[in-house]
Structures are given as C-alpha cells and as structure tokens.
Amino acid sequence: MSDTSTFHHISVFAEEAVEALKPEPDHIYVDCTLGGAGHSGRILKASSPTGRLIAIDQDLIAIANAKQVLAPYEGRFTIVHSNFRRLADIVAEQGLSGVDGVLFDLGVSSPQLDEGERGFSYQHDAPLDMRMDKTQxxxxxxxxxxxxxxxxxxxxxxxxxxxxxxxxxxxxxxxxxxxxxxxxxxxxxxxxxxxxxxxxxxxxxxxxxxxxxxxxxxNDELNVFAEAIQQAIDVLNPGGRVAIITFHSLEDRMAKLALQEAARGCICPPELPICQCTNTPRVKVITRKPIVPSEEELAHNPRARSAKLRIAEKL
Ligand SMILES: C[S@@+](CC[C@H](N)C(=O)[O-])C[C@H]1O[C@@H](n2cnc3c(N)ncnc32)[C@H](O)[C@@H]1O
The missing domain is CATH 1.10.150.170 (Putative methyltransferase TM0872, insert domain)
Structure with missing residues (x-):
C-alpha cells in the first residue's frame, strides 16, 4: 500500500491500553507496534505537552503513514524501523536508561491483511509472501x-x-x-x-x-515476543507499566505466563525448604484476568473479537 490516505486500521482497546500506561507529561513511552499509530497518537495526546514516545514497526508502509498521523506531535516522537526483538538496544540507542511504559499490540494490521499483494490473506490471490518486514x-x-x-x-x-x-x-x-x-x-x-x-x-x-x-x-512471531516481553520488563522504570494486546490463545498464554513468572520471583522447586534462586519479583500483575472487548467495541470492530489485554507494573 503506497497511498497512505487509504491506510485504515481501527485500534483495539484504544482507550483501555493507553489508560493502562497512565500517560503523564515528562514520561517516556515505547509503542512496540506502531501500525496505524492509533495508540501512539493517543499516548502522545494524553502525555501532552512534554511526554515522549519511541514507536517501533518493522513495516515501512505503516511507518510512512504513521509519520503523517503523528505530525501534530512533531518533536515529541521518534519512529524506529526495526523489529521489537531489539527493544532493549533501541531504548539504549536513544540514550535512555529506562522508560515509563511499553505497549505491544501484536499481530498484523488491517492494511497488512487487506492489501492482497502482501500475501497474508486467503481471500486474495497473491504471491506467497507474509513478511511484515519486506527487507527480510x-x-x-x-x-x-x-x-x-x-x-x-x-x-x-x-x-x-x-x-x-x-x-x-x-x-x-x-x-x-x-x-x-x-x-x-x-x-x-x-x-x-x-x-x-x-x-x-x-x-x-x-x-x-x-x-x-x-x-x-x-515472522518468527512467538520467539520474538518471548524475547521482547522480558526486555520490556527490563527497560521499565519502577512504577512503569507494560500493556500487551494479544489476538490468539498462544500469545495470550505466553503473556500470562511471562508476567506471572516475573511477578513470582522465586522459581525454586516447591520441595526446597529455602529459596536458592534468589530471584525477586520484578512486576505486579494489574490484570489477574485479561481485559476483553466490550460489546460496544465488538460492534464497531469485529477484529477485536479474540483480543485480550494484560497489564503489569514494574516494582
Ligand atoms: C496490530 S498492528 C498495531 C496497530 C496499532 N496499535 C494502531 O493502533 O494502529 C501491529 C503492527 O505491529 C507491527 N509488528 C508486528 N510484529 C512486530 C515486530 N516483531 N517488530 C516490529 N513491528 C512489529 C506490524 O508490522 C503492524 O504494523
């Protein structure tokens, strides 16, 4: 899709995911999945006038569109064309020692699916491709x-x-x-x-x-996510939050287990009388059960049907 005016993606949990990050001026956020910039724009608005955003996407077409969408916030955001598997390095490359919120809205965007030529869709005949990053x-x-x-x-x-x-x-x-x-x-x-x-x-x-x-x-999606979620926890400042939107049970399970494990700290077998691993809890899980879409959201965005939102806060 080269015509950015036709890039149309309705953000899932548009309000909930942004509120989860508790946006504030002077804080720094990372949107790992910029896509149509729906969440990024809301994060920048909610953290006005001085909140800063680093937005990552591996899709150059999404980035070209997002630059236009985010133009009103010029000077407060940096877009990085990369895989979020490099999250920790990207944060360091921006000269930052930590950030205050990280968002993942996993999977593909509607334009990626709808643009037949990208080969993601079983509804359009096209060359077999399915790369989110066309440089791969x-x-x-x-x-x-x-x-x-x-x-x-x-x-x-x-x-x-x-x-x-x-x-x-x-x-x-x-x-x-x-x-x-x-x-x-x-x-x-x-x-x-x-x-x-x-x-x-x-x-x-x-x-x-x-x-x-x-x-x-x-796209090696599950391995990439497994690595990135650990990096997200690492780069968060105390009190910072990670919000994760998933679209299928495998991703949701990975998110749930990773956050639970980070919240548990000790990973010693239960039969050991004294902790030997010395791991301490790194996060508090905010959503014991995932947030699911409201009837209202489902009515205007059927793509939200399988979506789940999980949130954790760095200790
Ligand atoms: C569901 S869309 C995000 C939509 C966005 N939150 C919005 O509100 O418009 C997912 C986006 O993340 C990107 N993406 C998926 N996996 C990625 C990865 N491992 N690294 C970087 N970008 C990724 C895709 O290219 C796509 O543009």
Whole structure:
C-alpha cells in the first residue's frame, strides 16, 4: 500500500491500553507496534505537552503513514524501523536508561491483511509472501516450498492448532513436487483438497488456521515476543507499566505466563525448604484476568473479537 490516505486500521482497546500506561507529561513511552499509530497518537495526546514516545514497526508502509498521523506531535516522537526483538538496544540507542511504559499490540494490521499483494490473506490471490518486514528475505513461498513435511506439520499444529496439519503438509509436499507453489490461491486449493469435505464445513474458512501458522513462522512471531516481553520488563522504570494486546490463545498464554513468572520471583522447586534462586519479583500483575472487548467495541470492530489485554507494573 503506497497511498497512505487509504491506510485504515481501527485500534483495539484504544482507550483501555493507553489508560493502562497512565500517560503523564515528562514520561517516556515505547509503542512496540506502531501500525496505524492509533495508540501512539493517543499516548502522545494524553502525555501532552512534554511526554515522549519511541514507536517501533518493522513495516515501512505503516511507518510512512504513521509519520503523517503523528505530525501534530512533531518533536515529541521518534519512529524506529526495526523489529521489537531489539527493544532493549533501541531504548539504549536513544540514550535512555529506562522508560515509563511499553505497549505491544501484536499481530498484523488491517492494511497488512487487506492489501492482497502482501500475501497474508486467503481471500486474495497473491504471491506467497507474509513478511511484515519486506527487507527480510525469508517468505511464505520459501517455507511452503522448502520446509519438510514434518516441519510444516509442526508449525500448523503448534501455531494454529490445525488438526489436519499432517494431511495439509503432505498435500503441500506432493503438490510442490510437480511445480513450486507460488500463490496464496494455489495454497488455499491445496488446503481445501487436504481437509475432508465434512470437516471443511466446520467453523470458518478452511485456510484460516494454516495461514495463521505460516504467518507466525515466517515472522518468527512467538520467539520474538518471548524475547521482547522480558526486555520490556527490563527497560521499565519502577512504577512503569507494560500493556500487551494479544489476538490468539498462544500469545495470550505466553503473556500470562511471562508476567506471572516475573511477578513470582522465586522459581525454586516447591520441595526446597529455602529459596536458592534468589530471584525477586520484578512486576505486579494489574490484570489477574485479561481485559476483553466490550460489546460496544465488538460492534464497531469485529477484529477485536479474540483480543485480550494484560497489564503489569514494574516494582
Ligand atoms: C496490530 S498492528 C498495531 C496497530 C496499532 N496499535 C494502531 O493502533 O494502529 C501491529 C503492527 O505491529 C507491527 N509488528 C508486528 N510484529 C512486530 C515486530 N516483531 N517488530 C516490529 N513491528 C512489529 C506490524 O508490522 C503492524 O504494523
């Protein structure tokens, strides 16, 4: 998408996620997932007149649009084209020893999904791509044509809970032996052929889970998030908060466990009479249960359906 005027993404938990960070003037925030800048703009507004924002995105198209959206706050924000896997380094490169809030709004933006040519969508026929960062060389085409049946089965099962993962992987391997699989349309046809007709009629689109699994693998989303969440806790100043918006159960589970573990401190086995790990709690969990979207939010943004918000505060 080169025309930034058509970049349209409705922020999920637009108010709740920003309030969670308790924005204040003079404080410094990091939005790890700038996207359409909906949250970033709200953070800058709420921390006026002197709050500062570092906003990260690995997608240059999102960044081009966000620069226009954030123009009214010129001088108070820095946009960094990078993967948030580098969060700690990015904070250090800005000459900062800590920040007061970190936001993650995980996954892809609506424009990334809707722009057929990026290959994220099973609804548009396009080259198999799925890279959030177009400067990365590894694409969905490489994965589909080069990974073994076992590797493909594993990501479809682990990242998308696809119960037909083995059959889909076998069909992919069989088809690519005839000719390379180049497009999302070809992949959708292979998935449809692999899933028995009765099962195909259950739930949503038969290709939905496979596309999710491949996208997560192409962008290494879960490993990146696991690293970044620890860095987020590290870079927070005492009293600073991390807010995490997730869109599927694997991400939410990772967020929940990482925050719980950081809140627990001691990781010694329960049978040890005295703590030997000497770990101390690093955060207080603010959301024992995740915040879920209101009926009102769901009515105007169906994409929020599976969203969950978790918040923790640095001790
Ligand atoms: C759901 S959108 C964020 C929307 C944004 N919060 C808003 O209100 O407009 C997620 C964005 O994060 C970016 N992103 C996802 N994973 C990333 C990563 N590991 N590093 C940097 N950016 C990432 C995507 O490119 C996408 O633009």
């Amino acid at each position: 060389s590894f694409t969905a085409r490489d994965l589909v044509n080069e990974w073994s049946a076992e590797e493909i089965t594993k990501i479809l099962y682990d990242y998308a809970e696809e119960k037909w993962s083995k059959r889909i992987a076998e069909f992919i391997v069989r088809e690519r032996a005839k000719a390379p699989i180049e497009t999302t349309g070809q992949l959708v046809d292979i998935i449809k052929a692999a899933i028995p007709a009765a099962a195909r009629r259950e739930g949503g689109h038969p290709a939905k889970r496979t596309f999710q699994g491949i996208r997560i693998a192409v």
